[in-house]
Amino acid sequence: MNPDPDSGATAPAVPRIIARAEHSISRKNISPNALRVLYRLRDGGHQAFLVGGCLRDLLLGVEPKDFDVATSARPEEVKRLFRNCRLIGRRFRLAHVFYGQEIIEVATFRAASAPSQGEEPEEDPDILPEVGASEDNGVEPPLPPPDEGEEDEDTDRVLDEGGRILRDNTYGTVEEDVWRRDFTCNALYYNIEDFSLWDYVGAMDDIQARRLRLIGDAEQRYREDPVRMLRAARFEAKLGFTIDGETESKIGPLRHLLTEVPTARLFDETLKLFLTGHGARSLEVLRRRELLGVLYPSVDRYLRKHPGSLVEQLLKAGLENTDARVASGKTVTPTFLFTLLLYGPIAEYIERQPPQKWDDVGTILDGCDHAVRAAQERVQIPKRFALGLREMFALQPRLEHPRGRRALRLLEQSRFRAAFDLLLLRAQIGMAPPEVAQWWTRLQQVGEEERGQMADALEQRGGSGRREGGGGRPRRRRRRARPAGGE
Numbered sequence: 001m002n003p004d005p006d007s008g009a010t011a012p013a014v015p016r017i018i019a020r021a022e023h024s025i026s027r028k029n030i031s032p033n034a035l036r037v038l039y040r041l042r043d044g045g046h047q048a049f050l051v052g053g054c055l056r057d058l059l060l061g062v063e064p065k066d067f068d069v070a071t072s073a074r075p076e077e078v079k080r081l082f083r084n085c086r087l088i089g090r091r092f093r094l095a096h097v098f099y100g101q102e103i104i105e106v107a108t109f110r111a112a113s114a115p116s117q118g119e120e121p122e123e124d125p126d127i128l129p130e131v132g133a134s135e136d137n138g139v140e141p142p143l144p145p146p147d148e149g150e151e152d153e154d155t156d157r158v159l160d161e162g163g164r165i166l167r168d169n170t171y172g173t174v175e176e177d178v179w180r181r182d183f184t185c186n187a188l189y190y191n192i193e194d195f196s197l198w199d200y201v202g203a204m205d206d207i208q209a210r211r212l213r214l215i216g217d218a219e220q221r222y223r224e225d226p227v228r229m230l231r232a233a234r235f236e237a238k239l240g241f242t243i244d245g246e247t248e249s250k251i252g253p254l255r256h257l258l259t260e261v262p263t264a265r266l267f268d269e270t271l272k273l274f275l276t277g278h279g280a281r282s283l284e285v286l287r288r289r290e291l292l293g294v295l296y297p298s299v300d301r302y303l304r305k306h307p308g309s310l311v312e313q314l315l316k317a318g319l320e321n322t323d324a325r326v327a328s329g330k331t332v333t334p335t336f337l338f339t340l341l342l343y344g345p346i347a348e349y350i351e352r353q354p355p356q357k358w359d360d361v362g363t364i365l366d367g368c369d370h371a372v373r374a375a376q377e378r379v380q381i382p383k384r385f386a387l388g389l390r391e392m393f394a395l396q397p398r399l400e401h402p403r404g405r406r407a408l409r410l411l412e413q414s415r416f417r418a419a420f421d422l423l424l425l426r427a428q429i430g431m432a433p434p435e436v437a438q439w440w441t442r443l444q445q446v447g448e449e450e451r452g453q454m455a456d457a458l459e460q461r462g463g464s465g466r467r468e469g470g471g472g473r474p475r476r477r478r479r480r481a482r483p484a485g486g487e
Helices: 032-043 053-060 075-081 174-180 203-208 218-224 227-239 245-249 251-260 263-274 279-288 297-305 310-327 334-341 343-350 361-375 383-400 406-410 416-428 434-445 448-460
Strands: 016-018 048-051 068-071 085-088 094-099 102-108 157-159 165-168 188-191 196-199
Touching: 032 048, 032 068, 032 075, 032 094, 032 102, 048 053, 053 188, 053 203, 075 085, 075 094, 075 102, 188 203, 196 203, 218 227, 218 245, 218 251, 227 251, 227 263, 227 279, 245 251, 263 279, 263 334, 279 310, 297 310, 297 343, 297 361, 310 334, 310 343, 310 416, 334 343, 334 361, 334 383, 334 416, 343 361, 361 383, 383 406, 383 416, 383 434, 406 448, 416 434, 434 448
Parallel strands: 068 102
Antiparallel strands: 016 196, 048 068, 048 188, 085 094, 094 102, 157 165, 188 196
8 A cells, every 4th residue: 555655654555354253343333324325335336434433432342423434435426326415525525424313424535644624524523412402512513515516626735834734635545545544543444345344554453452553653643733632632531542652752742733723623622522421531631641731721720720729629520520411411511611621710810809809790700701811812712602601600609699589580590500500519519508509409399389488588587698709719718828719
């Protein structure tokens, strides 16, 4: 075969063929819709393979979230075979074949090593639990299909002066396609002709050893696409793989390249890291590999300045709760994630103000805006999530200090449930009064008549007995010299 000349890679002329009897992947564990796509492509005279992370997951005994197909068919040929097909991508087209809520992504073999930055999907996207449910899932819709008859404007591979791929548009063969994959564990091909696996890069050995290894020269591959460093961290967190040799050693010297990645793409990577069931582990890996400081400098500075603080405990507990929700099939939201991530910088801003202003809702909202602006220098935070974060923080004083029947109106607010979840989390680690959290929990469990009685009883006692405010910080007033959200 002919490896990508720019990657410094070498490869055998033919793949290692792993016969069906020698591997554990069974068609009964493959999406029936993916099999339909493979068979129709084959019957249409094209090569067709199942590829990428779905094969890795099947070999590890993990249920894949999606199934991707690679084929010799051009996108227009795929569209002719499937009436339920839509072409996406401007400079390099991909085919999406729709079966209800399931999408089978079909990509034509490519001759270069990576998708165009910020325009094409990754080889192994993790689908968020809320995808397709509403715009609040935080995932942008696919690019609209090109006009009929439109030709790709660019057919070559272009890198910037630092080696990062800007455009990569050349169709190729299966032997060339393997070099656009990033890690060996994502570079297996399942041949629908005889159900064998094709392995060009030692993928099977690396999967069995739970080893993460870049294909080709590690420095070159990171320079082509710095997001591969975040993908390495994500796979380490998600799969428990050990990062191998230069794949690991080059992260430190090259992590600064992530500052050149478009902020919208880093938003997508944030969701994949923290909202797909391994967020707590991702935080640990990002901190250990000093990648958190590149993505979220203000968050990293706060955690370094206040090790073991209540805010750090809140962040870890919140991510663990999020992981549990994903595991149980419940929805998760970017709004709550950014509330957790930015809690420390927000609290720090508030406590830099005069103490008499700490309880003002205006101060709390200023702290939210300040923290979001700082974070957006590296990672895009869509406006709907930033506004949701402000609402959750603004509700904390009102939840902590309910005032008679006025408290009942909070139950009708759209952000009440998320703000209540934050209150429960804060109470769990000592940042809010547990009796208040218990009162709100009980209020939601009883009928309308008893709710009124609870509110009246509270009013007779003079409300919660505390002033409103606090912005979600620990209730015990500290001297300003002590860490925000601290011990």
